Amino acid sequence: MNIMKSLKRRPATDQEMGLDDETLKRHRALTADFTKLYRDLEVEGYFKPSPGHIAYRVVELFLLMTAGIYLIQQDCGVCCTLGVMSFALFQGRCGWLQHEGGHHSLTGNSKVDRFIQAIFYGVGDGMASSWWSSQHNRHHAMPQRLKRDVDLETLPLLAFNSKVVRNPKHGKSFFVQNQATLFLAIDTLLVATMWKLYLHPRYVIQRKRYHELFFMILHYAFAYSVGFFPYMTSVWLASIYIFGNFSLSHTHLPVTQGPLHWVEYAFLHTLDIETSWWCDWWMAYLNYQIEHHLFPTMPQFRHRLIRDRVRALAAKHNIPFYCSSYGDAVMKTYGNLLEVSKELRH
Structure with a gap:
């Protein structure tokens, strides 16, 4: 960040933008209206941190963790099952909480938010917050943009779009041809395990981020307390919960290769899921994915309060606003996985 600030900068000229006059005019109007909405929301206090909400999230995690460990240690099959589910939810x-910390939308202080992120991603999941941020920020810059959005780079396990498959042999592989079945059943656990045991530890050691490594090691103290099989089952369930919900908002939407306005990326390549009390809790407010992509530093529980204003912005500029029920989003996601497999088979 300091290096970026030290560099000279100036607005790009119309020639450097490489866009026709009509597109430039449309982009400028969209920029002006988005900027006005952003400033209005800022003045109205939508970006202010909420200590009460943060406290609720932390207390909830503490209760899920302690209940999970306690129940798993009981000599009772039902208790153990409930404990594994609670520890998986933890x-x-x-x-979800580290995701919000990574966007600096918790306390309003980026250093504090990153530290909170490192604690909860390390202790809670055994993973490295800095690695996650480096990847996730690229996704936010250009969602569904080929060769730019890292969330599209999922081979050899699965392909969310046939255009990401450059080698026809990869499209006919066992994993891709059966991806609709294997995605939640197998792929999520494979990815989570690889992240925990190899990718994330290697990343923090190479970059000497030892405080993150310390938090990641603490995670395995909890793993030891619950035992190997309950722990691995909880990891599997947690990976289904996280990856399954993340996939609903982008993966079935079209990919793009051309330049778009940043606001257009959010509207055209992101999906909202309808408001309901259970879905807001289950997805930790990431069912407001369009609002999240437009205002990533806003505390996520406030995104539901601005949906109508965001929808109005889209309508003013004749941009579609995609919103589905949770069940519909699940059907679209799995329908897309099946369709991509079929397309690649032939």
């Missing part, structure tokens, strides 16, 4: 919802 891990999954640590993922």
Whole structure:
């Protein structure tokens, strides 16, 4: 960040933008209206941190963790099952909280938010917050943009769009041809395990981020306390919870290769899921994905309060606003996985 600030900068000229006059005019109007909405929301206090909401999220995680460990240790099959589910929810919802910390939308202080992120992603999931941020920020810059959005780079396990497959042999592989079945059943656990045991530890050691490594090691103290099989089952369930919900908002939408306005990326390549009390909790407010992409530093629980204003912005500029029910989003996601497999088979 300091290096970026030290560089000289100036507005790009019309020639450097490489866009026709009509597109430039449309982009400028969209920029002006988005900027006005952003400033209005800022003045109205939508970006202010909420200590009460942060406290609720942390207390919830503590209760899920302690209940999970306690129940798993009881000599009772039903208790153990409930404990594994609680411990899985603890891990999954640590993922939601660290996501918000990574966007600096918790306390309003970026250093504090990153530290909170490192604690909960490390202790809760055994993963490295800095690695996650480096990847996720690229996704936010250009969602569904080929060769830019890292969330599209999922081979060899699966392909969310046939255009990401450059080698026809990869499209006919066992994993891709059966991806609709294997995505939640197998792929999520494979990815989570690879991240935990190899990718994330290697990343923090190479970059000497030892405080993150310390938090990641603490995670395995909890793993030891619950035992190997309950722990691995909870990791599997947590990975289904996280990856399954993340996939609903983007993966079935079209990919793009051409330049778009940043606001257009959010509207055209992101999907909202309808408001309901259970879905807001289950997805930790990431069902307001369009609002999240437009205002990533806003505390996520406030995104539901601005949906109508965001929808009005889209309508003013004749841009579609995609919103589905949770069940519909699941059907679209799995329908897309099946369709991509079929397309690649032939």
